[in-house]
Amino acid sequence: MTDAIVSLQGVSVRYGAVQALTDVSLELPAGRIVGLLGVNGSGKSSLFGAVMGTVPIESGRIRLFGGEPAAARKRNLVSYVPQSEAVDWDFPLSVWDVVMMGRYGRMGPTRRPRAEDREATERALQRVGLLDLASRQIGELSGGQRKRVFVARGVAQEASLLLLDEPFAGVDKGSERTIIELLHGLRDEGKAILVSTHDLAGVPELCDEVVLLQRRVLFQGSPADALAPETLALAFGGGVAVTG
Amino acid sequence: MTPIEWLLEPLQYAFMARALVVTLVAAVTCAILSCWLVQIGWSLMGDAVSHAVLPGVALSYILGLPFAVGAFVFGAGAVALIGGVRATTKIKSDAAIGVVFTALFAMGLVLISITPSQTDLSHILFGNVLGVSDAEIAQVVVIGAVASAVLLLKRRDLTLFAFDRSHANAIGINTRWLSVLLLGLLALTVVVALQAVGIILVVAMLITPGATAYLLTKRFDRMIALAVLVTAVASLGGAYASFYLDVSTGGAVVLAQSAAFTLAYLFGLRGGVVTARVRVARARRLEAAS
Numbered sequence: 001m002t003d004a005i006v007s008l009q010g011v012s013v014r015y016g017a018v019q020a021l022t023d024v025s026l027e028l029p030a031g032r033i034v035g036l037l038g039v040n041g042s043g044k045s046s047l048f049g050a051v052m053g054t055v056p057i058e059s060g061r062i063r064l065f066g067g068e069p070a071a072a073r074k075r076n077l078v079s080y081v082p083q084s085e086a087v088d089w090d091f092p093l094s095v096w097d098v099v100m101m102g103r104y105g106r107m108g109p110t111r112r113p114r115a116e117d118r119e120a121t122e123r124a125l126q127r128v129g130l131l132d133l134a135s136r137q138i139g140e141l142s143g144g145q146r147k148r149v150f151v152a153r154g155v156a157q158e159a160s161l162l163l164l165d166e167p168f169a170g171v172d173k174g175s176e177r178t179i180i181e182l183l184h185g186l187r188d189e190g191k192a193i194l195v196s197t198h199d200l201a202g203v204p205e206l207c208d209e210v211v212l213l214q215r216r217v218l219f220q221g222s223p224a225d226a227l228a229p230e231t232l233a234l235a236f237g238g239g240v241a242v243t244g
Numbered sequence: 245m246t247p248i249e250w251l252l253e254p255l256q257y258a259f260m261a262r263a264l265v266v267t268l269v270a271a272v273t274c275a276i277l278s279c280w281l282v283q284i285g286w287s288l289m290g291d292a293v294s295h296a297v298l299p300g301v302a303l304s305y306i307l308g309l310p311f312a313v314g315a316f317v318f319g320a321g322a323v324a325l326i327g328g329v330r331a332t333t334k335i336k337s338d339a340a341i342g343v344v345f346t347a348l349f350a351m352g353l354v355l356i357s358i359t360p361s362q363t364d365l366s367h368i369l370f371g372n373v374l375g376v377s378d379a380e381i382a383q384v385v386v387i388g389a390v391a392s393a394v395l396l397l398k399r400r401d402l403t404l405f406a407f408d409r410s411h412a413n414a415i416g417i418n419t420r421w422l423s424v425l426l427l428g429l430l431a432l433t434v435v436v437a438l439q440a441v442g443i444i445l446v447v448a449m450l451i452t453p454g455a456t457a458y459l460l461t462k463r464f465d466r467m468i469a470l471a472v473l474v475t476a477v478a479s480l481g482g483a484y485a486s487f488y489l490d491v492s493t494g495g496a497v498v499l500a501q502s503a504a505f506t507l508a509y510l511f512g513l514r515g516g517v518v519t520a521r522v523r524v525a526r527a528r529r530l531e532a533a534s
Contacts, residue, residue: 073416075416082410091464112400
């Protein structure tokens, strides 16, 4: 066994008649940002779901931190940053409340925060630059700030694996920079980071490695090689160019 | 009559004192639960469970059991049936809910029609809070207290469940168990509330308080507190009004809650229709003056 943080061996996922993933094998090491690229419907969400345990796998084997995925989740090692569309932004919660949820796995059954939980929440907010907005209702933030709240939740959780679903959708250029710098900082601390996106801009700057997905792994390698026109055409069809 | 006399007068009647206790317990329990129901989008589930308990209540009378037992069994059974239909067919959620609860409600109507006369259908459907027995009060108070306590102790987990199931799952919290817990508490709460306002109006008690409080605050903990406070005041106000005006108690309680919602709708801090207009007008005036 390697010391991979995430290890998928021959994973297949099927919804009824739809084969969402076929024989996917992947290894994610610590201290790297891996971009998961593919068009809509290429199986990115299924792969995330399989790693998170919300989508049952038909065959294959998934290991997190060398053990059972459920055990890794129980140990607070895994953090998930959802797509913006998946979040109810009108929910009556403040930025502070959401980041504090990152600490729940470390609290007792009633999730009553202790001093260390408040300190971790404050540090996480400081780190993503949202401490002065802590009492804002989450819907009162910009697109980039909204993303940072959920990254801060993962930081407060002290997770070692972060999964980000489409982190740049609806995010302006300035915020994109902030998020990329933040993720680079986390990577340099040794976190494993998996980012799914269908938006190619930002990928070369953000990622150390790219996986092209089209229901199976088409390519795994450096961003430069992945974004070469002939490689990209495999996953996105012809006529795709990197812009921005 | 002084205000104190106005408040104390109904309490001289034992039936009215009991009605106030039942109304208050039911209103508070429902108010707490409603905060999650409206945020998750389970309002229709509240409607379904409240109607589905009818055959359970009828059977309890037939078999001489406490009404709460039959009501809970059928409430929980309805939840399980709805979940089963949803999981095994491609029928949309609201259709699955509609099919199941109307079937059970109809079964209740048939059962009552063949039951000897001591069960009065209109009392079950529209409530008979002025006629509750001591045994029924005991059931209401105990169940209401247990349901409220569990809801408040697990409130942070339930809020996480309502807000972001994927995160709950990511940190190893069993979301299936949380949904079973919440639905179980829904069934228990319905048992309490139908004593106060009857099966037909239980759904109002399960939705209106949360919807009202949502218009008043942007923080979940405050939403729970406001739901309880506003609903307790409105429900007691409704019960007193029913005494003095000699109208249906359940109806008056729900009307009073609806009035509270209307006030929040017009003047609430968050989405108040009037408040927002006043704010815009004031901003325009300031702009014009500068």
